[in-house]
Amino acid sequence: MSDPQSSPGREATGAAPGERPDSPLPHTAFVNEWRSGQTLLVLRELLDLAEQVGPSIARRAEVGHTELRALELLVRSPHGPVELARELGVTSAASSGIVDRLEARGHVRRVAHATDGRRTQVVLTDSAREEVLGYLVPMFAALAQMDATFDDAEKQIVERYLRGAIDAIHRII
Amino acid sequence: MSDPQSSPGREATGAAPGERPDSPLPHTAFVNEWRSGQTLLVLRELLDLAEQVGPSIARRAEVGHTELRALELLVRSPHGPVELARELGVTSAASSGIVDRLEARGHVRRVAHATDGRRTQVVLTDSAREEVLGYLVPMFAALAQMDATFDDAEKQIVERYLRGAIDAIHRII
DNA sequence: GCGGGTCACTCATTAGATTAGTAATCTACT
DNA sequence: AGTAGATTACTAATCTAATGAGTGACCCGC
Numbered sequence: 055m056s057d058p059q060s061s062p063g064r065e066a067t068g069a070a071p072g073e074r075p076d077s078p079l080p081h082t083a084f085v086n087e088w089r090s091g092q093t094l095l096v097l098r099e100l101l102d103l104a105e106q107v108g109p110s111i112a113r114r115a116e117v118g119h120t121e122l123r124a125l126e127l128l129v130r131s132p133h134g135p136v137e138l139a140r141e142l143g144v145t146s147a148a149s150s151g152i153v154d155r156l157e158a159r160g161h162v163r164r165v166a167h168a169t170d171g172r173r174t175q176v177v178l179t180d181s182a183r184e185e186v187l188g189y190l191v192p193m194f195a196a197l198a199q200m201d202a203t204f205d206d207a208e209k210q211i212v213e214r215y216l217r218g219a220i221d222a223i224h225r226i227i
Numbered sequence: 228m229s230d231p232q233s234s235p236g237r238e239a240t241g242a243a244p245g246e247r248p249d250s251p252l253p254h255t256a257f258v259n260e261w262r263s264g265q266t267l268l269v270l271r272e273l274l275d276l277a278e279q280v281g282p283s284i285a286r287r288a289e290v291g292h293t294e295l296r297a298l299e300l301l302v303r304s305p306h307g308p309v310e311l312a313r314e315l316g317v318t319s320a321a322s323s324g325i326v327d328r329l330e331a332r333g334h335v336r337r338v339a340h341a342t343d344g345r346r347t348q349v350v351l352t353d354s355a356r357e358e359v360l361g362y363l364v365p366m367f368a369a370l371a372q373m374d375a376t377f378d379d380a381e382k383q384i385v386e387r388y389l390r391g392a393i394d395a396i397h398r399i400i
Numbered sequence: 401g402c403g404g405g406t407c408a409c410t411c412a413t414t415a416g417a418t419t420a421g422t423a424a425t426c427t428a429c430t
Numbered sequence: 431a432g433t434a435g436a437t438t439a440c441t442a443a444t445c446t447a448a449t450g451a452g453t454g455a456c457c458c459g460c
Contacts, residue, residue, distance in 0.1 A: 079356070080357070081357050082357060082360060085367075088371075090371060090374075091382070092382075093377070093382040093386045094370060094374045096386050096389045096390060096393070097374075098370075099389075100396075101280070103396050104274040104278060104396070105278055105280070106400060109316075110399075111399070118447070121447095134408085135407080135408060136407055136408070145448075145450075146407080146408070147448085147450075147451090148448055150408065150409055151446095151447070155447090170406095170456080170457070171456050172408070172455065172456045172457065173408085174407080180255070184253070184254050187254035187257070187258055189399065190399075191254050191257055191258065193398065193399045194258075195257075196396075196399075197271075197391075198261075198267060200391035200394070201263075201264060201267045201391075203391070204384075209266040211377075211381050211384050212384060212385050213265060213266045215373075215374075215385045216266070216272075216273050217269060218370075218376070219273055219373065220273050221369070222366060222373050223276050223277070223280060223366060225365055226280070226283075226363075226369075227280065308439060309438055317417070317418090319439070320419080320420090320439095323441080324415095325416090328416090340438095344426075345437065345438040345439070346425090346426095346439085
């Protein structure tokens, strides 16, 4: 997500001896041409920042990055280990380890499923819920406070922009 | 950053036998009270999505997540290994390995620094620059296209919102 | 009541990070 | 000019968290 604007390591039309002077490096050429607007730059700054949130909280909470993502899922509702694995994009073997580590730290409990003897429900403990939310709530509160300074007409414009950004990102995901 | 809205695993005022009925779980209570607006939900959807971009591209490019981040930095300008380590938030030992792996795949070259005998410049090869930009350009192009459908007054509102979001996130980072 | 599918888990291996420590080189001070 | 302290790049040993492969328990439709 970093800014590909300008590439000091290479001239736009630079050519090594023996190469054709305008050798086709289409993406490089495209990016060198490109001057994006202020709003787009701010959006990209936000997207870059968003990538740092997870790892940063995980460090402070002293859990792995994937473990934090598991905790975030578990804040919403209990999941089985395999279900977690699917949502996290890891193997069920990895998920077993994730639940082991979270259980060892007292963040979750394994509870047998009521009707299906194969299943286990991984349930967040109250203390873990409080801790996870304790990390997230300040951000959500600050976002809500910021959001409240916009009237409905403005929010509608912003929402259209944000949905546009989501669609754009979905093109490469 | 998944949605902490609603917590089916626990009643808002639920209390285990022997506990005080309204035991203080302040963050949980706060979140249970909270109904956030549509725009905020869309913003959070965007932030969640942003976290997936890096890993998804790294998978396709068949490089590690940190290696991709290094490549993104190197698209902008050459860096020394230690400089990379600082920007990536890893140790210099890890950075040595990152550069090793990128070099082995032909994505970067190590070039001796012109004046400082201690230093190495890690330089992106043209093919790697093209490849990295090839993954990013479609998204940037789509974002620019979307951005172009907004007039200046609208962009100003959006920009204020985005800057507000950046500030909010910075409170917990 | 059997067979295919699912779930949770274990084991061995691998990728990628850490800590600790080294040699080479640069820079500031006397 | 000589030297002390910083900085750079790297190596070695170790740790963590992932993978792939495979196991046994259990569910459900035929």
